[in-house]
Amino acid sequence: MGLTEDYSERGPDTRSGQAIAYLQENYRTYALIAPVALFLLAVVGYPILQTFRLSLYEAPASSSIKTFVGLQNYAQIFTSDIFYQLLWQTGRWIVVAVALKTILGLLIALHLKGNIKGRKFFRTAFLIPWGIPYAISAVVFRWIEHPQYGYLNSILLKLGLIHERIGILGSPDIAWLGVVVADVWIGMPFMAIIFLAGLQSIPEQLYEAAAVDGAEKWSQFRYITLPQLKDVLFIATLLSTIWTFVSFDVIWTMTGGGPVNTTATLVIWIYKTAFDQGNLGLGAAYSVIGFFILAVFAIIYLRVYTSGGEEL
Amino acid sequence: MTMAGHEPSTLRRVRIYGVLIGLLGLVMLPFYTMFASTLKPQSEIFSSPATLIPADPTIGAYLSVWTQTDVLIWVGNSFLISLGTVAIALVLAIPAAYACARNDFVGKRAFLLAVLVVQMFAPVVLIVGMFDVFVALNLYNSYLAVIIPAAAFTLPFNVWMLYGYFKTIPIELEESARIDGASMLQILTKIILPLTKPALVASVTYTFLYAWNRLLFVLTFLTEESKYNVPRGVFSMVGALQTDWRMMLTASVIGIIPLLILFAVLEEYIVSGMTAGAVKD
Secondary structure, eight states, X not given: OOOOOOTTSXXXXXXXXXXXXXXXXXXXXXXXXXXXXXXXXXXXXXXXXXXXXXXXXXXXXXXXXXXXXXXXXXXXXXXXXXXHHHHHXXXXXXXXXXXXXXXXXHHXXXXXXXXXXXHHHHHHHHHHHHHSOHHHHHHHHHHXXXXXXXXXXXXXXXXXXXSSOOOGGGOTTTXXXXXXHHHHHHHHHHHHHHHHHHHHTSOHHHHHHHHHTTOOHHHHIIIIIHHHXXXXXXXXXXXXXXXXXXXXXXXXXXXXXXXXXXXXXXXXXHHIIIIIXXXXXXXXXXXXXXXXXXXXXXXXXXXXXXXXXXXX | XXXXXXXXXXXXXXXXXXXXXXXXXXXXXXXXXXXXXXXSOHHHHTOSSOOSSOSSOOOHHHHHHHHHSOHHHHXXXXXXXXXXXXXHHHHHHHHHHHHHHHOOOTTHHHHHHHHHHHHHSOHHHHHHHHHHHHHHTTOTTSTHHHHHHHXXXXXXXXXXXXXXXXXXSOXXXXXXXXXXXXXXXXXIIIIIHHHTHXXXXXXXXXXXXXXXXXXXXXHHHOOOGGGOOHHXXXXXXXXXXXXXXXXXXXXXXXXXXXXXXXXXXXXXXXHHHHHHTTOOX
């Protein structure tokens, strides 16, 4: 803390002299980090700048002619119905998917925690959905949910739960749930693994003491596990929220945002606007909005990550 | 010492394994449907309702998938993209992580936090700006347009992973080498990196998987079919009106086999990498 970086500024001679001496002494160190810094500035920083700039232009993807239009793209967004529909759909998508990932992940972790035979096998098996291409998971779920030939309909019919086939991904009411299932399947392993590591770092003595007091399983969970797991739970849920918010491959492969835009989230709309409709300027404006939402999450994450005055 | 609550009763054990196996079954179900479907002949694939167990299993799909799809090219491209990403990301990350672990300098904290923030800024939010920049740089339709952003977005993980690990290596180990006149590069490659194997493997695996699995960059920046990777190739088989499900699922199985091997061999490292950011000891 308290480091200032005004060395490049033109200060009194002694100051800049000091700065030059400092740089001469440490140039090797700066030479080692410079490639990463420059690479990220070029590949991430500059496109951010470019996105902000583009959002003020009318810029068709099909031509290189850009016309400055000021805040017109933003005005168009904030007065459109679709924007508010997107916010609602993005919100429900995040809330439902993250809640399910957290609960299922916790359930798996709690059962893997103890002295389990074959834990490595279970852990590997639970991990696989996270490690394969999202697009492949998406087509598999598309196949499972296929209205005519899918397994889901076949099973539900056999169990007598439905009497005629349902086309989940074609129905504006429930299509989003059909996509949520796939996203939860993909995102749950991360939560399980993080929670498992968190659970394993809880000192066993706490449970032993509770056992002496005759604490019930539920109160053990309520008064020992949950408080001890609080930080891990918070960070994992925050990361999962961010990743669910920017989840693109799954939705794009399963529905492309349809039917009638009911599975579209903000990031799907960025892509659709910019590359399907070829309106780079409007797509950039949507990106800037998404960017600010992510910035809020990033600030919270950094606060938590650097809390407690931890040295880096 | 107390015994209470330590040795779970048999009943409790049965319940725990019951829940685990039940959950595992649910998690494995999609894999089962994928694999079972590839063993069905075309006529059975398109039978309704779906047969839960292939009535007439055949490996025919695995014989014809090589000629009916470009899956071999996709796998080859995925390897190329993944290895290229690993190379760039690690060549950049190792020196930076080492510098941060071994030196205190003005701007170190800002640098490390800025790198961490990059992880928050998902590619999809930057894709419009990237598109504009890459087209201007003439990178459109080149593998580099996929490798460069993948390397950038895996850098946060790699820098932090390696930085954390380098810090745990005692400085005394390199001091004697330094006295003997070894250069920094020699110290890094001869002394430090061999000791960093767990973190290096975690970094390589994470980066490899990241690059292998992503659809977005290839979807946006590569238009030639001969450059498709596995996700893009599979996605291209989804038809507006008709989809050859049998071939698509078979190609999918083949496209994930390299990953399954990676998982079986390197699971420990993958787990240690995943938990590095969220669980502070």
